[in-house]
Structures are given as C-alpha cells and as structure tokens.
Amino acid sequence: MRTTKLVIALMVLALVLSACSGPTPTKGEVTVYVAAPLSGFQANGGQTVLGGVRLAADEVNRSGGLMGYKIVVVSKDDESDNDVAVAVAQDIAADVKAGKRVLGVIGHYNSGQTLAAMEVYKDLPIVIITPTSSEATLTQKGYRNFFRINANDATQARVDAEYLVNKIGAKKIAVVHNDDPYGVGLGKAMADQLGQLGAQAVLNLQVQVEQSKYITEVQQVKSAAPDAIFYAGYEVETPYLRKQLVDAGVKVPFMASDGAFLSATIDESEGAAEGIYLSNFAPEPRAVVQAQWIKAYQDVEFRNPDTYSINGYSAMQVLIEGAKKAGTLEGPRVADAIRALEITTPMGKVSYDPNGDLKDQRVFIFQVKDGAFVQVGP
Secondary structure (H helix, E strand, C coil): CHHHHHHHHHHHHHHHHHHHHCCCCCCCEEEEEEEECCCCCCHHHHHHHHHHHHHHHHHHHHCCCECCEEEEEEEEECCCCHHHHHHHHHHHHHHHHCCCCEEEEEECCCHHHHHHHHHHHCCCCCEEEECCCCCHHHHHCCCCCEEECCCCHHHHHHHHHHHHHHHCCCCEEEEEECCCHHHHHHHHHHHHHHHHCCCEEEEEEECCCCCCCCHHHHHHHHHHCCCEEEEECCCCCHHHHHHHHHHCCCCCCEEECHHHCCHHHHHCCCCCCCCCEEEECCCCHHHHCCHHHHHHHHHHHCCCCCCCHHHHHHHHHHHHHHHHHHCCCCHHHHHHHHHCCCEEECCEEECECCCCCECCCCCEEEEEECCEEEEEEC
C-alpha cells in the first residue's frame, strides 16, 4: 500500500513539474554563441552579458523552444584580445561550415574584438548582435548581418558633452582616452562635440589600456587647468587615474565613459571614485525590470543581475524575435526581419536603421554616491 501511494505521489509530482515547465522542444537544437571576455580583467562584464542571454534562452525553452528548437547557449571567451576574438570567430565559422545549426552570436563585448571578428562573421549566414560595442564605424562598413543593442559612441559623446557643459557648467575639459579603437574614437568624438557646444578640449591625452601609473599625465592635466575631465576607457584604468589626480590636488568634476561602468572603478579607487560621473548604455537593471525577472535571473545564474545583464537579455530577445518574425532560422532572412522589427525590451523600444544601429539611442548618466552607482540622468 505504501509503495502504491509513493508511486502515485511521484506520478502526480512529475505531472505538476511537467505542467510548470511547459511543452518540450521537439525539433532538435539551435546554437547561439556568446563571445565576450569571461576571464581576465573584464570577466565580470562578459559574464553579466552571458547571464542575460541564458535567461532569455531559458524562458523560450520553457515555452517549447524557438519554433520547436531548443536554444543551446555556448560561451566563448575572447579574453579581451583581438587575436583570440578572431580565433573564436574562426571556430564558430568552422561549426557553421560543418553543418551545425547556428542562429547567431551575441558579441563581442569590446569594439576592438568586434571589429576584428566581423572580418570573419561578415561572410557567414548567421546574425551578430553586439551587446556593448559602441565604436561608431562598426555600422558603417556595409555589414548585412550585424546589429547592436546599445547606442554608438557618437551618441555617447553628444550626451556626455551636453551633460558636462549644460548640467555641470564646464567650459574647459581635459579629454583623456586609452589607445584602443574604442578610446581613440570616443576621445575624438568628445572633443568634436565639445567644440560644437562652445566649450574647449584644453587637453587631448592618450594613455595605454591597463595603464596604472600616471605621473607624467597627471602633471599634464594640472598644467592644462581644466574645469572638468573626461576619460574614455575602462575600469582597469579609471580608478587609478582618478586616485592619482585627486592625490595631486586635481578634484574637478570627472566623467568616465561606459567602459568604466563596473564595480572595479569604485572598488579599486580607495574612495577617490566618490562623486565621479559615468555614462552607460543601459539603465540600472532594477529600474526597468520587475522582481520576478530578477528572481528568474537568480535561478538561472545563482547571482544578481549586474551591469550588462539586460544588454545580453535584450540582444537575445532581438535575435529570437527576428527568427520568429522571419519564420526561419536562416541567418539572412532573420537579419532582414530584424531590420523591420519593433519590440520593447528592458533596454527600451528597439527598431533599427538599415546599418544595424538603433533608431532610438539612449545613454544614461550615473554618479558614484556612497560607494554605489546612482542614476542621475537623463
């Protein structure tokens, strides 16, 4: 009797669990790659993108899959290195040419790696959606399979310059940037935008990616006597630059670009990050998603959503909805469908121009207050 009751109880439990999980994908698997830094100095940022993609895939798979196919998310670590990014792209190309069913790539994270990898991806019948790469020329190269879920650096420079000049009241800005394509392009765009607003870039200074000592550079900034500083670079440089400026008595308003919008900017600054401004391509996750989304993310990732979780999630939404609209997994048709897409994501309303840039590009301004990023604009 006990055995019979136990069997019945287990059968009922199985039925309940089955009902909760929804229909099961029946047509096989389709792969989506996530190409981002998953180790090294930018690992946390890449992992937040991966978490968002995984959550979006999990939601679809629990509802029967993408047109009956189970989405399999495969991560690829590009190590924030252009050569590694190309090797990753070549591995994916080999899978596609071998007949593997591949829908697309969410990646890469940095503009330099995206530019390098697109030389491989551009000839593949799959869709590429970057969650964070912002270098303006990415969408000026005629790619037919490339999109981004974030604003580009022309928009970032405009918004940041307007905030520095119109909100903070700065007129003489020292523009400092790192030496990769992202930093160089954004630094130039910022200087141009400041000129259009009647302000002046009193210094245009290049530093190295991962540089941590700024003895000469701090003196150059002091000599320029700016009333604000803009830095286009990453979290591996920003806290050290800011700390050494403050130690030298340079305490004018400081704004860093989206590349520095990670906790290391605060954690590694020894308190000097307090008060600095940063721009970012996404709002604070908790400001745009409901509690059940956060709970679902925690269930999938075993951690809280962070900086670029909604970028990864939203990019995956675009890829999924493009395939649904096209009614096929064929990359060129999915790309065409994405160009005609109009959907709402945690990043906001998404629709594209012919080049793969968002029609409505949004940049958000944060300030470090009490050791945390607090959104202060727009």
